[in-house]
Amino acid sequence: MRPILLSGHERSLNQIKYNREGDLLFSVSKDNVVCAWFSHNGERLGTYEGHNGTVWSVDVDATSTLLVTGSADNTLRLWDVASGQKLFEWEFPTAVKRVAWSEDSTQILAVTEARMGYRGALRTFTINRDPASLTSQSKEPSRTITFSGPKATVAAWGSCDEYIVTGHEDGKVALYYHDTKEPETGIDAELEEQSLAVHEGVITDMQMSSDRSFVITSGKDKTAKIVSLKPLQIMKYYTTETPLNSAAIHPTKPYVIVGGGQEAMNVTTTSARQGRFEARFWHIVFEEEVARIPGHFGPLNTIAIHPTGKGYASGGEDGYVRMYWFDESFFRSK
Amino acid sequence: SEHKAALARKLILARHKELLQERARDEAKAEAERARLLAESEQKRLAEETRKKEQDRIRKELDAVRAEETRKMAQSLREKGGIKLTEEEYANLDTEKLVQLQVSQIEKEKKDLAERLRVIFRRMDHLERAYRREELPLLDKDYDR
Amino acid sequence: LEEEEEIDYTDIEERYAVRFDEGLDHVIVIDGVPIVDDSKKERLFDTLKKRFRTQTGLDVDVGNFHMPFGEDEKSKGFMFIELDSADDAALAIKTMDGYPFDKKHRFAVNRFSDIESLANLSEEYVEPAEEEYVDKEHLRSWLLDPQGRDQLVMCRGDDVHVAWHNRHAPPQIFHTNNRWTESYVQWTPLGTFLATFHRQGIALWGGNTWQRFMRYAHPGARLVDFSPSEKYMVTWSHEPIVVPENGPIGPQHFTADDEGNRVAVWEVKTGHLLRTFPLPPDDEEKKGFSWPFLKWSGDDKYCAQVVPGKQIRVYETPSMGLLEKKSINIDGVVDFEWCPLSDADKAAIEAWGDGTNPAKGAKKPRDNMLAFWVPEVANQPARASVMQVPSREILRSKNLFNVSDCKLHWHPQGNYLCVKVDRHTKTKKSMFCNFEIFRMREKDFPVEVVELKDPVTAFAWEPYGSHFAVISSNDPNLGIIAPGITVKTQLNFFHLDPKKGDFRLLKVLDNKTCNTVFWSPKGRQVVVATLGSSQKFDLEWYDVDLNADLRQGVPAADPAEEVRLIGQGEHYGITDLEWDPSGRFVATSASAWRHSLENGYAIWDLKGQELQKQVQDRFKQILWRPRPRTLLSKEAQKQVRRTIREIGKQFEEEDLAEESNLALQNKELYLRALDEWKAWRAKTKADLAEQREALGKE
Structure with missing residues (x-):
């Protein structure tokens, strides 16, 4: 299984995302650039330029018309996928760490960093999708959840956008009811419907199952976990020997892919083995590791699985995106 | 006219002499060339001969070494006693066959060692378990006491 | 700390x-x-x-x-x-x-x-x-396991697990306690108790249900040591003892006399405090506080400490008073070691009792002995001596020359004493090593000398039998500890030559990196390991007498040929290694106390075959539970050996049955996991469909 190497970024990758059809892959990096790639051959479709800081997060809507990005330049931006034009920009007091489109692509959420006296917060915005006036969006969030406790690091929309799920720096996963018509603004402690201690330490990634009924979380505590949403409950554990940065659920086969690696500053000697820079495949039900795919020269920061399940991609600290199409025999050989 | 004739004859003679001398010179030259060629070929032949002799000597030495090696290999194989061959068969073994035999010998040793170890482990395991089982009633008594 | x-x-x-x-x-x-x-x-x-x-x-x-x-x-x-x-x-x-x-x-x-x-x-x-x-509680109930399995204790994160070791499956955890200890755990020497460490002191646990057996209130105790038969316990705390006002009073507690001391001796059974000891002032301590603080005679009768350069102090149990009220003055004494007891010695002591009513045919057991050494002082040569206790009679003494250092290595059965003498040439330019071997079961204790040209970095007697393994090195990097440097070593096996009757070099294996020797508790098999390196994690298994069973007591034609490498392995990040008490299995671990890379453990058999490997975050410690000496008489053991073929067949059948049973259980486990997952997914899908319908989405 040979990867297609996407080498357009100059610095480490922060997040990668396939669009709904899987013909495009979007990537954001510390080099301030947002890229779009054709997934069948790895050619670059184009870039979205303008951010003045690390781009932390990216998401594309269900129709592949609108792209949203969040950056360390304290802005959240809306782009036209096809033309690469910036349509709108929201500004905040701190960096935007995580963005996500709602299931119906009418809303977005943005998680902002806690820094310099500002608490971490999650805001939602209702997006005006009228093709004639895409550049006119409401500056005001439809709701704001301020985190008085440990800040959120990741967030996503649940099925039918009925809930927002957050993952926090202390390992907590929390559930917020989201009423589109009357979204409630306030402090997390008052709004939180249910929460569960899932990891010991920072949650690094959280990805939805394709039907949005459960999530997989990854943590610096070297584990990834399947968590059901209604009610919040840990269903499965995947325990590795390296801090994890990302985890994804295969849409059609009973596997999950997790990745990470010891950060360079924590690696005491130069032996490559100690970094463990491999994508690891685990059986979702039996909680057993079934395969490893090496290749990156640094920790894996982000993993995305093709929406049809026919391939996956990983973005690394080494600045590369490695995109794979599974061989016919790949899952059969297990 | 006689004078003329004499002159002519003298000329002819001189000419003849010249020719003779020329021929002699040519012949000498040819002879020298022949001699040189002869000497050269003789030298070549001699060189070839020594080379061949040297080669023969090396080959013989090599053969001797190989034979000795083969003998030693055969000897060691025989000493280890893993493979049963007659005297004659040992004598007729060539190196290639010996290497083959040696490989199979190593394989066999590996297998033997694995089997030995399996037996050693099994024996220790069974003994320990048997001791412990026999000890059970004593332990009960020990507690009652 | x-x-x-x-x-x-x-x-x-x-x-x-x-x-x-x-x-x-x-x-x-x-x-x-x-x-x-x-x-x-x-x-x-x-x-x-x-x-x-x-x-x-x-x-x-x-x-x-x-x-x-x-x-x-x-x-x-x-x-x-x-x-x-x-x-x-x-x-x-x-x-x-x-x-x-x-x-x-x-x-x-x-x-x-x-x-x-x-x-x-x-x-x-x-x-x-x-x-x-x-x-x-029956404190030895773990020995009653019908399958005769061994137990393990494991520390991972804040959890302590006690587990049965299984031959075909991962250890079966049957008791877990969160925060059972505040640091590590330790078995008592016969396996009766598990010691845990707490701010307030030490606690011992045991029995079927892991009840606490006793507490020993020594605040801040960090080290504990037990006498060989578990009667006494010594604890050390870095905090000097302070007796609070209105503190508890009684035989289990410190009194004003103990204030400022840091080592305490306890009677295990009653929890009574027997005595406390001060430690030398801090500046002196840095030079070398050695643990155990007290060394015990094999029969628990005495314990002793050395006052370097001056004397050996022997204390009598249970009074913990100085033997005959006076120290043994030995000018210059550096170190000492008690002679261990063999199984036969222990049986003899049991038969003799206190001597008033000995069992039939019992002989008076041999008295305790200790060995000590003295460096060259005031034109007196250095010497190693064996002293009888309590008589204080010097039984044997040997003068030594050009001595840099000595280490006293008693054979675990008390058969031999090897004084490892690090020597220098007259010019002090190069170092080499002498083994002065005292034969302690022969009249007048004859001594022989074996020499090795290179400095020796590790020495270990075979627990039973008469081999010893030595690691030496002529690598110029020897002694340099730096990343990237792995010292080249030689592994030397010595033995008592059965034909010549003297100790001699049996085999040398060169170009190794190993630095630690672990003999099987039963002898014969040995693991050598490369520990403390950042690159090499080699493990090698040797059998030093491969065909011993086949020869049935007949000496080998070429004993060197009997030393065989029988297995090889690697445990990435290995920090510890321990044989099980039966000499059939080996546990290796990579402890989170030393580093955080691939912490976990592995279990191997005596042939070096890996049976289990678990990588577990924050894994700290794995220890086999020791076993007391068997209650089977020599005769009963012989009887077992005679019928081992028959019994063995039963075991084989049992093992087969267990294996197939296990496979079945595994399959069932998988099927159940799958069923549960499917049921959960079906329910979430149904809920989702309902939700969508309610919201009018589909």
């Missing part, structure tokens, strides 16, 4: 403090109880139970009544009652103290913990407590 101090223990301390103070406050002692024999005990208890109910309203189970009986088979006139709480005890004391049971008997009721401080307390009062623990 410093790092440990930063860990916040307050939550545990609070929890523990409550329990600790509570102690035995729920136990009361009633004096003035009618003296009865066993036949009347039940009636007495019934009456007592009724009286208690009517007088105090407390319903006490007679199972919590403990009445000691004397040798005349009559009760002693007092008894203990365990109540549910300290409050109940207070109520009982208030109402029942002075209660007239009948015309002749009036009760005197006290709290058990108060009794200990009462002046008129007789020695007998302690006994019932002892009886109590014997009744409560």
Whole structure:
């Protein structure tokens, strides 16, 4: 299984995302650039330029018309996928760490960093999708959840956008009811419907199952976990020997892919083995590791699985995106 | 006219002499060339001969070494006693066959060692378990006491 | 140690403090109880139970009544009652103290913990407590496992697990305790107890249900050491002892005399403090505080410490007083070691008893011995000597020359003493090594010398038998500790040549990196490991007498040929290695105390085949539970050996059955996991469809 190497970024990758059809892959990096790639051959479709800081997060809507990005330049931006034009920009007091489109692509959420006296917060915005006036969006969030406790690091929309799920720096996963018509603004402690201690330490990634009924979380505590949403409950554990940065659920086969690696500053000697820079495949039900795919020269920061399940991609600290199409025999050989 | 004739004859003679001398010179030259060629070929032949002799000597030495090696290999194989061959068969073994035999010998040793170890482990395991089982009633008594 | 101090223990301390103070406050002692024999005990208890109910309203189970009986088979006139709480005890004391049971008997009721401080307390009062623990738990119940398996204790994160070792499956955890210890755990030498470490001191645990057996209140205790038969325990704390005002009083507690001391000696069974010791002042200590602080004779009768350069102090148990009230003065003495006891010695001691009524045919066991060495002082050559204790007679002495250092290595069965002498040439330019081997089972203890040209970095006797393994090195990097440097070593096996009758080099294996030797407790097999390197994690298994069983006692034609590499492996990040008590398995681990890379453990068999490997974050420790000496007589063991073929066949069948059973169980486990997952997915999908319908989405 040979990867297609996407080498357009100059610095480490922060997040990668396939669009709904899987013909495009979007990537954001510390080099301030947002890229779009054709997934069948790895050619670059184009870039979205303008951010003045690390781009932390990216998401594309269900129709592949609108792209949203969040950056360390304290802005959240809306782009036209096809033309690469910036349509709108929201500004905040701190960096935007995580963005996500709602299931119906009418809303977005943005998680902002806690820094310099500002608490971490999650805001939602209702997006005006009228093709004639895409550049006119409401500056005001439809709701704001301020985190008085440990800040959120990741967030996503649940099925039918009925809930927002957050993952926090202390390992907590929390559930917020989201009423589109009357979204409630306030402090997390008052709004939180249910929460569960899932990891010991920072949650690094959280990805939805394709039907949005459960999530997989990854943590610096070297584990990834399947968590059901209604009610919040840990269903499965995947325990590795390296801090994890990302985890994804295969849409059609009973596997999950997790990745990470010891950060360079924590690696005491130069032996490559100690970094463990491999994508690891685990059986979702039996909680057993079934395969490893090496290749990156640094920790894996982000993993995305093709929406049809026919391939996956990983973005690394080494600045590369490695995109794979599974061989016919790949899952059969297990 | 006689004078003329004499002159002519003298000329002819001189000419003849010249020719003779020329021929002699040519012949000498040819002879020298022949001699040189002869000497050269003789030298070549001699060189070839020594080379061949040297080669023969090396080959013989090599053969001797190989034979000795083969003998030693055969000897060691025989000493280890893993493979049963007659005297004659040992004598007729060539190196290639010996290497083959040696490989199979190593394989066999590996297998033997694995089997030995399996037996050693099994024996220790069974003994320990048997001791412990026999000890059970004593332990009960020990507690009652 | 410093790092440990930063860990916040307050939550545990609070929890523990409550329990600790509570102690035995729920136990009361009633004096003035009618003296009865066993036949009347039940009636007495019934009456007592009724009286208690009517007088105090407390319903006490007679199972919590403990009445000691004397040798005349009559009760002693007092008894203990365990109540549910300290409050109940207070109520009982208030109402029942002075209660007239009948015309002749009036009760005197006290709290058990108060009794200990009462002046008129007789020695007998302690006994019932002892009886109590014997009744409560069979402390050797783990030896009764019908499959004869061994146990393991594992520390991972804050959890401590006790598990059965299985040959075909990962260790089967049967007892888990979160925060059981605040640092590490340690088995007692015979495996009876597990020691845990707490801010307040040491606790020992054991029995079927892992009840706490006893606490030893030595605040901040970080190190513990036990006498060979577990009778005594020595603890060390870096904090000098402070006796708080109004602190608990009694034989288990420190008194003003102990203030400032840092080492304590306890009697395990009673929890009584026997003695405390000061440590030299801090500046001196940095030079070398060595543990164990006290070394024990094989029979627990004596323990001793060295005062470097001056004397050896031998203490007698249980008084812990100096033997004959005086130290043994030896000018210049550096170190000493007690001679260990062989199995036969131990059996002989048992048969002899105290000598008043020895078993038939028993001989007086040999006296304790210790070896010590003295460097060259004032034109006297260096020497190694063996002294008998208690007689203090020097049994054998050997002068040594050009000595840089000595190490005393007793053969674990006490058959030999090897004095490893690091020597220098006259010019002091190069170092080499002499082994001065004393034969301790022969008349006059003959000594022979074996020389090795290179410096020796590790030495280990084969526990049974007469081999020893030595690691030496001529690598110029020897002694340099730096990343990237792995010192090249040689592995040398020596043996007692059965033909020539002397010790000689058997085999050298060159170009190794190993630096540590682990003999199987049964001898013959040995693992050599490369520990402490950042690149090499090699493990090699050797058998030093491969065909011993086949030869049946006949000496080998070429003993060197009998030394064979039988297995090889690698455990990435390995920090520790331990053989199981039977010499069949080896556990290796990569401890989170040393580094955080691939922490976990592996279990191997004696051939070096890896059976289990678990990588577990924050894995700290794995220890096999030791076993006491077998109760089987020599004759019984012989009988087992005679029938081993037959018994072995049964075991093979049992193993096969277990294997197929296991496969079946595994399959069932998988199927169940799959069923559960499918059921959950079906439910979430149904819920989702319902949700969508309700929202009018589909």
